[in-house]
Amino acid sequence: MNKKPYYKANNWNTVEEQVDRSAWARLNDIVYEPRRVPIYKDQKEFLHLPKNEQTVILHSFGSLTLSSTLQMKVALSEIKKDAENSEEVAVYNALQYLESINNKAYSYVLAEFSDSKKQEDAYEWANQNPYLQKKMKLLNTVYQSGTTIQKKAAHVFLSTGLYHSSFFGPLYLFGQHKLPRTAELIKYALRITTLNGIYTGIKFRRDFFKLPKKEQKKVHDWVYDLCDKLYDNELRHIKLLYKHTDLEDKVEHYIHYTLNKALMNLGQEPKYPENVETLDPILTTGLMESAMIEDFFFYTNAHPILKMREIIKALLQILLMDNFKKELSS
Numbered sequence: 001m002n003k004k005p006y007y008k009a010n011n012w013n014t015v016e017e018q019v020d021r022s023a024w025a026r027l028n029d030i031v032y033e034p035r036r037v038p039i040y041k042d043q044k045e046f047l048h049l050p051k052n053e054q055t056v057i058l059h060s061f062g063s064l065t066l067s068s069t070l071q072m073k074v075a076l077s078e079i080k081k082d083a084e085n086s087e088e089v090a091v092y093n094a095l096q097y098l099e100s101i102n103n104k105a106y107s108y109v110l111a112e113f114s115d116s117k118k119q120e121d122a123y124e125w126a127n128q129n130p131y132l133q134k135k136m137k138l139l140n141t142v143y144q145s146g147t148t149i150q151k152k153a154a155h156v157f158l159s160t161g162l163y164h165s166s167f168f169g170p171l172y173l174f175g176q177h178k179l180p181r182t183a184e185l186i187k188y189a190l191r192i193t194t195l196n197g198i199y200t201g202i203k204f205r206r207d208f209f210k211l212p213k214k215e216q217k218k219v220h221d222w223v224y225d226l227c228d229k230l231y232d233n234e235l236r237h238i239k240l241l242y243k244h245t246d247l248e249d250k251v252e253h254y255i256h257y258t259l260n261k262a263l264m265n266l267g268q269e270p271k272y273p274e275n276v277e278t279l280d281p282i283l284t285t286g287l288m289e290s291a292m293i294e295d296f297f298f299y300t301n302a303h304p305i306l307k308m309r310e311i312i313k314a315l316l317q318i319l320l321m322d323n324f325k326k327e328l329s330s
Contacts, residue, residue, distance in 0.1 A: 010086040020087040023199045027094045030191040034105035037185045039112040045178060046113050052244040053173070057182075058114060059241055060166040062122035063132060065106040067158060067166070070136050071196075072099040074143050075155045079200065082148040091199065098192040105185055131237035135162065138229060152204040153223050153266055157230055160197030161255065161262035165238050168251045168283070175285040201265030208267060223268055231259060250280045 046054065076099060080092040110119045126132055142154040167186060174183035208219060238251045256272035257279060263270050276284065 012087070017085070017087065019199065019202050020085070020091055023091045023195065024087070024094070026195060027091070027098070030098065030188070030195065032101060032105075032188040034101065034108040034185060034188075037181055037188070039109055039181050039185065042179045042181045043112060046182075049173075049178075053169075054113075056169045056242060056245060056247075057173075057179075058110060058118060058122040059125050060169045061106045061109045062126035063129070063166040063237075063241065064163065065103060065110075065123065066126040066132055066136065067163060068099060068103040068106060070140060070143075071155070071158060072096060072103050074140060075151070075158070078143045079148075079151050079155055082151070088203070095192070095196055095199070099196070102189045102192055105189055109182060109185065129237065129240065131233050131240060134233050135230065135237065138226075138233070142226070149204060149207045149219060150222065150226075152200050152207070153226065156197050156201050156204065156265050157227065157259070157262050159193045159200070159262075160265050161259040162230060162234055163193055164258040165234055165241065165251055165255055168247070168254050169242070172247065172250070172280070172283055175282040197262065197265050201262075201267070204265075205267040220268060223263075223266060224271070227259060227263065227271065231255070250283065253278055253280070254283065 046057065049057075076092055076096040080089055080096070083089045083092060110122055114122065139154050139158060142150050146154065167190070170179060170182050170186055173179050174186075208216060211219065234255060235252065238255070239248055242248050242251055253274050256274035257276075260270035260272050260274065
């Protein structure tokens with residue numbers, strides 16, 4: 001009995017990192033079952049939309065399914081391997097499960113809005129989209145061969161930034177009081193993608209601020225280079241996804257905004273001039289503060305988007321972390 005144990009029980013009563021406690025406390029609040037959202041009640045309204053808008057919605061959910069599959073199968077598995085403690089592993093296990101729910105949710109919407117032929121067309125459009133494939137390749141290369149900190153950065157860029165080129169279409173319709181149940185499902189999905197981005201961003205900053213200044217500069221330059229590559233490719237994806245609409249410029253402004261949020265999650269300076277005032281008013285009509293988790297990516301027709309100072313306050317309230325406050329102000 002005096003030998004050093006090879007296996008060791010994990011003691012949750014001695015969790016040292018408050019961010020792990022806070023994230024774990026939030027996880028059960030954001031579990032949802034997609035089929036409990038009655039998307040079928042939006043079907044009639046969906047079928048009365050112009051054909052180009054129907055196509056955008058179907059292709060958007062096809063795109064989300066593809067991106068979410070990479071996050072579910074690869075990104076979170078790879079990031080989890082580099083966890084510093086058992087509690088961090090547990091949080092990423094839960095986030096991976098939640099991403100699986102999102103993955104199912106996107107397919108659920110496609111099933112409710114289209115017959116089997118149109119569903120297959122939407123998946124095939126996503127699978128054959130050269131810009132989606134390039135995005136998956138760029139990110140997967142980082143997940144498979146990047147450093148611990150690089151994997152986290154790639155995950156934050158997709159979770160907080162790039163998903164939103166596909167979220168824009170449904171949310172823009174919701175800003176016009178259309179497809180409310182679909183928007184409700186997106187609200188649930190965004191709680192998960194937002195927590196993924198926030199939690200992983202904090203872990204990125206933990207690693208980043210441990211580095212010597214010279215190494216921080218290298219990581220900073222790498223992050224901005226990856227952002228440029230992803231953004232240039234995303235513009236091409238946006239043009240293809242929204243090519244039969246007049247929304248391309250509006251989506252581009254929105255992606256500037258969300259990529260700025262991703263960079264802020266990573267503790268880096270924003271690259272783009274966009275802020276809440278530059279977003280399309282129809283989109284901002286649909287942005288709200290959630291009653292369950294307060295952050296800037298929750299939506300309703302009844303509330304305006306949170307202002308920047310409220311966004312920062314909300315993030316602080318979510319995480320309940322003194323050291324997060326210090327990092328955010330540094």
